[in-house]
Amino acid sequence: MKKMCKILWEDLQEQKRLETDNMTSVKLPFFGRKERIFLPQIKNKKHFKLSFNTSKFRASKDHLPLRVIQITRKRPEWRTEEEVKFVQSCLQEIESYQSYSLRLQFLLAKVIRFEWFERGRVILKKGHCSISFYFIYFGSVALTDDEDGSSIFTALYPVVLQKGAKFGEDSLLKGTRRVATVVCMEDTKLFVVDKDDFFAHKLDEELQEELCCRYNFIKGVNFFAKWSKRSIVTITNSCKMEKFHYGQVITKDITNSDSIILISKGTCEILRLVDLTACLSYHKWVHQQLMYLSKISPCLTRKTGAVGRKRFEDFLRKSFPVQVLTNLKARDLKCNMSQGGQNVNRHPTAARAKRINQKLEKQQIGGRFR
Numbered sequence: 001m002k003k004m005c006k007i008l009w010e011d012l013q014e015q016k017r018l019e020t021d022n023m024t025s026v027k028l029p030f031f032g033r034k035e036r037i038f039l040p041q042i043k044n045k046k047h048f049k050l051s052f053n054t055s056k057f058r059a060s061k062d063h064l065p066l067r068v069i070q071i072t073r074k075r076p077e078w079r080t081e082e083e084v085k086f087v088q089s090c091l092q093e094i095e096s097y098q099s100y101s102l103r104l105q106f107l108l109a110k111v112i113r114f115e116w117f118e119r120g121r122v123i124l125k126k127g128h129c130s131i132s133f134y135f136i137y138f139g140s141v142a143l144t145d146d147e148d149g150s151s152i153f154t155a156l157y158p159v160v161l162q163k164g165a166k167f168g169e170d171s172l173l174k175g176t177r178r179v180a181t182v183v184c185m186e187d188t189k190l191f192v193v194d195k196d197d198f199f200a201h202k203l204d205e206e207l208q209e210e211l212c213c214r215y216n217f218i219k220g221v222n223f224f225a226k227w228s229k230r231s232i233v234t235i236t237n238s239c240k241m242e243k244f245h246y247g248q249v250i251t252k253d254i255t256n257s258d259s260i261i262l263i264s265k266g267t268c269e270i271l272r273l274v275d276l277t278a279c280l281s282y283h284k285w286v287h288q289q290l291m292y293l294s295k296i297s298p299c300l301t302r303k304t305g306a307v308g309r310k311r312f313e314d315f316l317r318k319s320f321p322v323q324v325l326t327n328l329k330a331r332d333l334k335c336n337m338s339q340g341g342q343n344v345n346r347h348p349t350a351a352r353a354k355r356i357n358q359k360l361e362k363q364q365i366g367g368r369f370r
Ligand SMILES: Nc1ncnc2c1ncn2[C@@H]1O[C@@H]2COP(=O)(O)O[C@H]2[C@H]1O
Pocket: 124, 130, 143, 159, 166, 167, 168, 169, 170, 171, 172, 177, 178, 179, 180, 181, 182
Protein backbone atom coordinates (compact mmCIF):
# COMPACT_ATOMS: atom_id res chain seq x y z
CA MET A 1 0.00 0.00 0.00
CA LYS A 2 2.83 2.33 0.97
CA LYS A 3 4.57 1.50 -2.30
CA MET A 4 1.41 2.25 -4.28
CA CYS A 5 0.90 5.61 -2.58
CA LYS A 6 4.53 6.52 -3.14
CA ILE A 7 4.30 5.73 -6.84
CA LEU A 8 1.05 7.67 -7.19
CA TRP A 9 2.47 10.64 -5.34
CA GLU A 10 5.62 10.66 -7.46
CA ASP A 11 3.62 10.52 -10.64
CA LEU A 12 1.22 13.26 -9.56
CA GLN A 13 4.24 15.44 -8.86
CA GLU A 14 5.50 14.60 -12.33
CA GLN A 15 2.10 15.48 -13.77
CA LYS A 16 2.14 18.88 -12.09
CA ARG A 17 5.62 19.53 -13.39
CA LEU A 18 4.65 18.59 -16.92
CA GLU A 19 1.50 20.71 -16.76
CA THR A 20 3.50 23.75 -15.76
CA ASP A 21 5.79 23.05 -18.72
CA ASN A 22 2.75 23.39 -21.01
CA MET A 23 2.65 19.69 -21.48
CA THR A 24 -0.72 19.76 -23.23
CA SER A 25 0.78 21.39 -26.26
CA VAL A 26 3.19 18.49 -26.63
CA LYS A 27 1.92 15.02 -27.56
CA LEU A 28 3.33 12.80 -24.87
CA PRO A 29 2.15 9.19 -24.86
CA PHE A 30 3.29 8.51 -21.29
CA PHE A 31 2.35 10.16 -18.09
CA GLY A 32 4.95 10.36 -15.39
CA ARG A 33 7.56 7.64 -15.18
CA LYS A 34 6.66 5.40 -18.01
CA GLU A 35 7.45 2.14 -16.31
CA ARG A 36 5.14 2.94 -13.44
CA ILE A 37 1.97 4.64 -14.58
CA PHE A 38 0.83 4.59 -18.14
CA LEU A 39 -1.42 7.25 -19.55
CA PRO A 40 -3.06 6.17 -22.81
CA GLN A 41 -2.63 8.71 -25.65
CA ILE A 42 -3.13 12.17 -24.20
CA LYS A 43 -5.28 14.01 -26.71
CA ASN A 44 -7.72 15.79 -24.54
CA LYS A 45 -6.83 16.98 -21.09
CA LYS A 46 -10.29 15.94 -19.83
CA HIS A 47 -9.57 12.30 -20.62
CA PHE A 48 -6.49 12.01 -18.45
CA LYS A 49 -6.72 8.58 -16.87
CA LEU A 50 -4.27 7.01 -14.50
CA SER A 51 -3.78 3.29 -14.95
CA PHE A 52 -1.48 0.96 -13.08
CA ASN A 53 1.30 -0.97 -14.66
CA THR A 54 0.49 -4.30 -12.97
CA SER A 55 3.86 -5.82 -13.82
CA LYS A 56 5.34 -3.43 -11.27
CA PHE A 57 3.38 -5.22 -8.55
CA ARG A 58 3.88 -8.78 -9.73
CA ALA A 59 5.77 -11.05 -7.30
CA SER A 60 9.36 -11.36 -8.45
CA LYS A 61 11.31 -14.61 -8.44
CA ASP A 62 13.12 -13.75 -5.23
CA HIS A 63 9.92 -12.76 -3.51
CA LEU A 64 9.75 -13.84 0.08
CA PRO A 65 6.50 -13.32 2.00
CA LEU A 66 6.88 -10.56 4.55
CA ARG A 67 5.26 -12.87 7.09
CA VAL A 68 8.23 -15.23 6.88
CA ILE A 69 10.62 -12.42 7.73
CA GLN A 70 8.41 -11.35 10.61
CA ILE A 71 8.18 -14.89 11.99
CA THR A 72 11.89 -15.56 11.68
CA ARG A 73 12.62 -12.37 13.64
CA LYS A 74 10.90 -13.92 16.66
CA ARG A 75 12.80 -16.04 19.12
CA PRO A 76 12.36 -19.78 18.37
CA GLU A 77 10.30 -20.44 21.50
CA TRP A 78 7.85 -17.64 20.60
CA ARG A 79 7.02 -19.09 17.19
CA THR A 80 3.76 -21.05 17.04
CA GLU A 81 3.54 -24.43 15.34
CA GLU A 82 1.44 -22.93 12.56
CA GLU A 83 4.05 -20.21 11.99
CA VAL A 84 6.88 -22.72 11.90
CA LYS A 85 4.96 -24.79 9.35
CA PHE A 86 4.41 -21.69 7.24
CA VAL A 87 8.16 -20.94 7.27
CA GLN A 88 8.84 -24.60 6.44
CA SER A 89 6.57 -24.42 3.39
CA CYS A 90 8.28 -21.25 2.12
CA LEU A 91 11.72 -22.78 2.60
CA GLN A 92 10.80 -25.55 0.14
CA GLU A 93 12.20 -23.18 -2.49
CA ILE A 94 15.66 -24.09 -1.20
CA GLU A 95 16.87 -27.36 -2.64
CA SER A 96 19.44 -28.10 0.06
CA TYR A 97 16.77 -27.58 2.72
CA GLN A 98 14.53 -30.11 1.00
CA SER A 99 17.20 -32.77 1.45
CA TYR A 100 16.41 -32.97 5.17
CA SER A 101 13.67 -35.16 6.58
CA LEU A 102 10.36 -33.43 7.37
CA ARG A 103 11.14 -33.58 11.08
CA LEU A 104 14.48 -31.84 10.62
CA GLN A 105 12.95 -29.31 8.24
CA PHE A 106 10.45 -28.43 10.95
CA LEU A 107 13.16 -28.07 13.60
CA LEU A 108 15.27 -25.90 11.28
CA ALA A 109 12.26 -23.70 10.47
CA LYS A 110 11.82 -23.20 14.21
CA VAL A 111 15.26 -21.68 14.71
CA ILE A 112 16.11 -20.19 11.31
CA ARG A 113 16.43 -16.43 10.77
CA PHE A 114 16.56 -14.25 7.68
CA GLU A 115 19.49 -12.09 6.54
CA TRP A 116 20.10 -9.96 3.50
CA PHE A 117 23.60 -9.05 2.28
CA GLU A 118 24.63 -6.71 -0.51
CA ARG A 119 27.09 -7.55 -3.32
CA GLY A 120 30.70 -7.76 -2.21
CA ARG A 121 29.89 -8.33 1.45
CA VAL A 122 32.05 -10.95 3.22
CA ILE A 123 29.73 -13.39 5.02
CA LEU A 124 32.35 -15.49 6.73
CA LYS A 125 36.14 -15.63 6.77
CA LYS A 126 38.58 -18.47 6.38
CA GLY A 127 40.14 -19.59 9.67
CA HIS A 128 37.39 -18.13 11.84
CA CYS A 129 35.36 -20.17 14.32
CA SER A 130 32.08 -21.46 13.00
CA ILE A 131 29.05 -19.83 14.60
CA SER A 132 26.34 -20.40 11.97
CA PHE A 133 25.46 -22.05 8.70
CA TYR A 134 23.55 -20.66 5.75
CA PHE A 135 20.96 -21.47 3.09
CA ILE A 136 20.88 -19.30 -0.05
CA TYR A 137 17.30 -18.23 -0.72
CA PHE A 138 18.19 -15.86 -3.53
CA GLY A 139 21.44 -14.67 -5.10
CA SER A 140 24.88 -16.28 -5.21
CA VAL A 141 28.09 -16.38 -3.20
CA ALA A 142 31.66 -17.24 -4.13
CA LEU A 143 34.37 -19.00 -2.15
CA THR A 144 37.97 -17.90 -1.92
CA ASP A 145 41.13 -18.77 -0.04
CA ASP A 146 42.21 -15.26 0.92
CA GLU A 147 40.89 -13.94 4.17
CA ASP A 148 39.50 -10.63 2.93
CA GLY A 149 37.83 -12.17 -0.13
CA SER A 150 39.31 -9.53 -2.46
CA SER A 151 40.29 -12.04 -5.17
CA ILE A 152 36.72 -13.10 -5.80
CA PHE A 153 35.83 -10.56 -8.46
CA THR A 154 39.17 -11.00 -10.24
CA ALA A 155 39.45 -14.80 -10.06
CA LEU A 156 38.96 -16.54 -13.39
CA TYR A 157 36.93 -19.50 -12.14
CA PRO A 158 35.73 -18.86 -8.58
CA VAL A 159 33.67 -21.57 -6.85
CA VAL A 160 30.17 -20.10 -6.88
CA LEU A 161 27.23 -21.38 -4.85
CA GLN A 162 23.83 -20.47 -6.25
CA LYS A 163 20.29 -20.14 -4.94
CA GLY A 164 19.26 -23.33 -3.17
CA ALA A 165 22.73 -24.23 -1.88
CA LYS A 166 23.90 -24.26 1.73
CA PHE A 167 27.33 -23.64 3.26
CA GLY A 168 29.10 -23.61 6.60
CA GLU A 169 27.42 -26.70 8.00
CA ASP A 170 30.46 -28.99 8.12
CA SER A 171 32.62 -26.85 10.36
CA LEU A 172 29.67 -26.15 12.65
CA LEU A 173 29.04 -29.86 13.13
CA LYS A 174 32.70 -30.80 13.49
CA GLY A 175 33.64 -27.76 15.55
CA THR A 176 36.47 -26.92 13.12
CA ARG A 177 37.48 -23.56 11.62
CA ARG A 178 36.18 -22.16 8.35
CA VAL A 179 37.96 -23.61 5.33
CA ALA A 180 37.14 -20.74 2.96
CA THR A 181 36.03 -17.12 2.82
CA VAL A 182 32.52 -16.60 1.43
CA VAL A 183 31.59 -13.38 -0.40
CA CYS A 184 28.29 -12.26 -2.00
CA MET A 185 28.47 -12.04 -5.77
CA GLU A 186 25.20 -10.07 -5.87
CA ASP A 187 22.56 -8.92 -3.40
CA THR A 188 21.82 -12.16 -1.59
CA LYS A 189 19.03 -13.37 0.68
CA LEU A 190 20.06 -15.98 3.19
CA PHE A 191 18.51 -18.05 5.93
CA VAL A 192 20.85 -18.52 8.85
CA VAL A 193 20.96 -21.16 11.57
CA ASP A 194 23.00 -20.09 14.59
CA LYS A 195 25.18 -22.48 16.53
CA ASP A 196 23.49 -21.75 19.88
CA ASP A 197 20.00 -22.47 18.55
CA PHE A 198 21.29 -25.45 16.62
CA PHE A 199 22.63 -27.18 19.72
CA ALA A 200 19.98 -25.89 22.12
CA HIS A 201 17.26 -27.53 20.04
CA LYS A 202 19.30 -30.75 19.61
CA LEU A 203 19.41 -30.38 15.86
CA ASP A 204 22.89 -31.87 15.83
CA GLU A 205 21.60 -35.13 17.30
CA GLU A 206 18.69 -35.26 14.85
CA LEU A 207 20.99 -34.55 11.94
CA GLN A 208 23.55 -37.16 12.99
CA GLU A 209 20.82 -39.73 13.44
CA GLU A 210 19.39 -39.00 10.04
CA LEU A 211 22.79 -39.10 8.34
CA CYS A 212 23.59 -42.35 10.12
CA CYS A 213 20.34 -43.94 8.91
CA ARG A 214 21.00 -42.80 5.35
CA TYR A 215 24.62 -43.99 5.47
CA ASN A 216 23.68 -47.47 6.71
CA PHE A 217 20.94 -47.78 4.15
CA ILE A 218 23.15 -46.72 1.20
CA LYS A 219 25.97 -48.97 2.39
CA GLY A 220 23.58 -51.92 2.44
CA VAL A 221 22.55 -51.47 -1.19
CA ASN A 222 24.31 -54.02 -3.43
CA PHE A 223 25.07 -51.43 -6.06
CA PHE A 224 27.31 -49.50 -3.61
CA ALA A 225 28.91 -52.57 -2.02
CA LYS A 226 32.33 -51.86 -3.51
CA TRP A 227 32.29 -48.10 -3.08
CA SER A 228 34.71 -46.43 -0.67
CA LYS A 229 33.48 -45.08 2.66
CA ARG A 230 34.28 -41.55 1.50
CA SER A 231 32.10 -41.87 -1.61
CA ILE A 232 29.22 -43.23 0.44
CA VAL A 233 29.57 -40.33 2.89
CA THR A 234 29.47 -37.92 -0.06
CA ILE A 235 26.28 -39.53 -1.37
CA THR A 236 24.80 -39.55 2.13
CA ASN A 237 25.35 -35.81 2.42
CA SER A 238 24.06 -34.93 -1.01
CA CYS A 239 21.05 -37.24 -1.40
CA LYS A 240 17.58 -36.17 -0.48
CA MET A 241 14.73 -38.02 1.21
CA GLU A 242 11.31 -37.87 -0.35
CA LYS A 243 8.02 -39.42 0.67
CA PHE A 244 5.44 -40.55 -1.91
CA HIS A 245 1.92 -41.65 -1.12
CA TYR A 246 0.08 -44.60 -2.65
CA GLY A 247 -0.73 -44.07 -6.33
CA GLN A 248 1.56 -41.04 -6.73
CA VAL A 249 3.73 -40.95 -9.83
CA ILE A 250 7.39 -40.70 -8.76
CA THR A 251 8.72 -39.70 -12.14
CA LYS A 252 7.06 -39.71 -15.53
CA ASP A 253 10.15 -40.60 -17.52
CA ILE A 254 13.09 -41.95 -15.56
CA THR A 255 15.31 -41.89 -18.65
CA ASN A 256 15.18 -38.08 -18.60
CA SER A 257 15.92 -37.87 -14.89
CA ASP A 258 19.42 -36.92 -13.71
CA SER A 259 19.15 -38.79 -10.45
CA ILE A 260 18.89 -42.38 -9.31
CA ILE A 261 16.17 -43.38 -6.89
CA LEU A 262 16.68 -45.81 -4.03
CA ILE A 263 13.62 -47.19 -2.26
CA SER A 264 14.21 -47.26 1.48
CA LYS A 265 10.70 -48.35 2.44
CA GLY A 266 7.68 -49.59 0.48
CA THR A 267 7.36 -50.75 -3.10
CA CYS A 268 6.82 -49.11 -6.45
CA GLU A 269 6.02 -50.34 -9.92
CA ILE A 270 8.02 -49.49 -12.96
CA LEU A 271 5.92 -49.39 -16.11
CA ARG A 272 7.57 -49.58 -19.45
CA LEU A 273 5.71 -48.86 -22.62
CA VAL A 274 6.77 -51.32 -25.30
CA ASP A 275 5.53 -51.17 -28.87
CA LEU A 276 4.71 -54.74 -29.85
CA THR A 277 2.75 -54.04 -33.01
CA ALA A 278 5.53 -55.51 -35.16
CA CYS A 279 6.27 -58.45 -32.86
CA LEU A 280 5.03 -61.69 -34.46
CA SER A 281 5.38 -63.88 -31.40
CA TYR A 282 3.28 -61.41 -29.41
CA HIS A 283 0.50 -61.51 -32.01
CA LYS A 284 0.67 -65.29 -31.94
CA TRP A 285 0.36 -65.30 -28.19
CA VAL A 286 -2.60 -62.91 -28.32
CA HIS A 287 -4.27 -65.10 -30.91
CA GLN A 288 -3.81 -68.14 -28.68
CA GLN A 289 -5.27 -66.28 -25.72
CA LEU A 290 -8.26 -65.13 -27.74
CA MET A 291 -8.88 -68.66 -28.99
CA TYR A 292 -8.76 -69.89 -25.44
CA LEU A 293 -11.09 -67.13 -24.34
CA SER A 294 -13.62 -67.87 -27.05
CA LYS A 295 -13.57 -71.53 -26.02
CA ILE A 296 -14.33 -70.86 -22.36
CA SER A 297 -16.95 -68.18 -23.08
CA PRO A 298 -18.12 -68.49 -26.70
CA CYS A 299 -20.92 -65.93 -26.13
CA LEU A 300 -18.33 -63.22 -25.64
CA THR A 301 -17.09 -63.30 -29.21
CA ARG A 302 -20.48 -63.95 -30.78
CA LYS A 303 -22.59 -61.58 -28.73
CA THR A 304 -20.37 -58.53 -28.54
CA GLY A 305 -19.68 -58.51 -32.23
CA ALA A 306 -16.57 -56.53 -31.37
CA VAL A 307 -13.77 -56.33 -33.83
CA GLY A 308 -10.57 -58.21 -33.05
CA ARG A 309 -8.72 -55.21 -31.78
CA LYS A 310 -11.44 -54.23 -29.33
CA ARG A 311 -11.65 -57.82 -28.02
CA PHE A 312 -7.90 -57.83 -27.72
CA GLU A 313 -7.87 -54.59 -25.76
CA ASP A 314 -10.60 -55.84 -23.46
CA PHE A 315 -8.67 -58.98 -22.93
CA LEU A 316 -5.49 -57.07 -22.11
CA ARG A 317 -7.30 -54.88 -19.66
CA LYS A 318 -8.69 -57.84 -17.82
CA SER A 319 -5.53 -59.90 -17.92
CA PHE A 320 -3.57 -57.62 -15.55
CA PRO A 321 -4.24 -57.54 -11.84
CA VAL A 322 -6.16 -54.40 -10.88
CA GLN A 323 -3.47 -52.97 -8.62
CA VAL A 324 -0.75 -53.26 -11.24
CA LEU A 325 -2.22 -51.00 -13.85
CA THR A 326 -4.46 -48.87 -11.69
CA ASN A 327 -3.40 -45.66 -13.36
CA LEU A 328 -3.71 -46.95 -16.89
CA LYS A 329 -7.05 -48.46 -16.07
CA ALA A 330 -8.23 -45.24 -14.50
CA ARG A 331 -7.35 -43.41 -17.69
CA ASP A 332 -9.06 -46.02 -19.77
CA LEU A 333 -12.10 -45.99 -17.58
CA LYS A 334 -12.36 -42.24 -17.73
CA CYS A 335 -12.33 -42.45 -21.48
CA ASN A 336 -14.91 -45.28 -21.56
CA MET A 337 -17.24 -43.60 -19.14
CA SER A 338 -17.12 -40.21 -20.81
CA GLN A 339 -18.04 -41.96 -24.06
CA GLY A 340 -21.01 -43.49 -22.28
CA GLY A 341 -22.09 -39.98 -21.17
CA GLN A 342 -21.39 -40.60 -17.50
CA ASN A 343 -19.90 -38.05 -15.21
CA VAL A 344 -16.43 -38.97 -13.91
CA ASN A 345 -13.98 -37.00 -11.83
CA ARG A 346 -11.11 -35.54 -13.85
CA HIS A 347 -8.54 -37.28 -11.66
CA PRO A 348 -10.07 -40.32 -9.99
CA THR A 349 -8.02 -41.70 -7.20
CA ALA A 350 -6.61 -45.18 -7.50
CA ALA A 351 -9.10 -46.57 -4.99
CA ARG A 352 -12.02 -44.95 -6.72
CA ALA A 353 -10.87 -46.14 -10.12
CA LYS A 354 -10.54 -49.62 -8.71
CA ARG A 355 -14.10 -49.53 -7.39
CA ILE A 356 -15.53 -48.26 -10.65
CA ASN A 357 -13.51 -50.84 -12.53
CA GLN A 358 -14.84 -53.67 -10.41
CA LYS A 359 -18.37 -52.40 -10.86
CA LEU A 360 -17.95 -52.24 -14.60
CA GLU A 361 -16.47 -55.70 -14.73
CA LYS A 362 -19.40 -57.04 -12.75
CA GLN A 363 -21.80 -55.37 -15.14
CA GLN A 364 -20.00 -56.88 -18.08
CA ILE A 365 -20.05 -60.33 -16.57
CA GLY A 366 -23.77 -59.90 -15.83
CA GLY A 367 -24.29 -58.81 -19.42
CA ARG A 368 -22.63 -61.86 -20.78
CA PHE A 369 -24.96 -64.26 -18.98
CA ARG A 370 -28.13 -62.42 -19.77
N1 LIG B 1 34.59 -26.71 -2.96
C1 LIG B 1 33.52 -26.37 -2.29
N2 LIG B 1 32.31 -26.55 -2.83
C2 LIG B 1 31.20 -26.19 -2.16
N3 LIG B 1 31.22 -25.64 -0.94
C3 LIG B 1 32.38 -25.45 -0.35
C4 LIG B 1 33.61 -25.80 -0.99
N4 LIG B 1 34.61 -25.48 -0.16
C5 LIG B 1 34.05 -24.95 0.94
N5 LIG B 1 32.72 -24.93 0.84
C6 LIG B 1 31.76 -24.39 1.80
O1 LIG B 1 32.26 -23.12 2.19
C7 LIG B 1 32.20 -23.08 3.59
C8 LIG B 1 33.18 -22.20 4.25
O2 LIG B 1 32.97 -22.30 5.63
P1 LIG B 1 32.95 -23.74 6.33
O3 LIG B 1 34.33 -24.28 6.38
O4 LIG B 1 32.18 -23.63 7.56
O5 LIG B 1 32.11 -24.64 5.33
C9 LIG B 1 32.47 -24.51 4.00
C10 LIG B 1 31.65 -25.29 3.01
O6 LIG B 1 30.32 -25.37 3.43
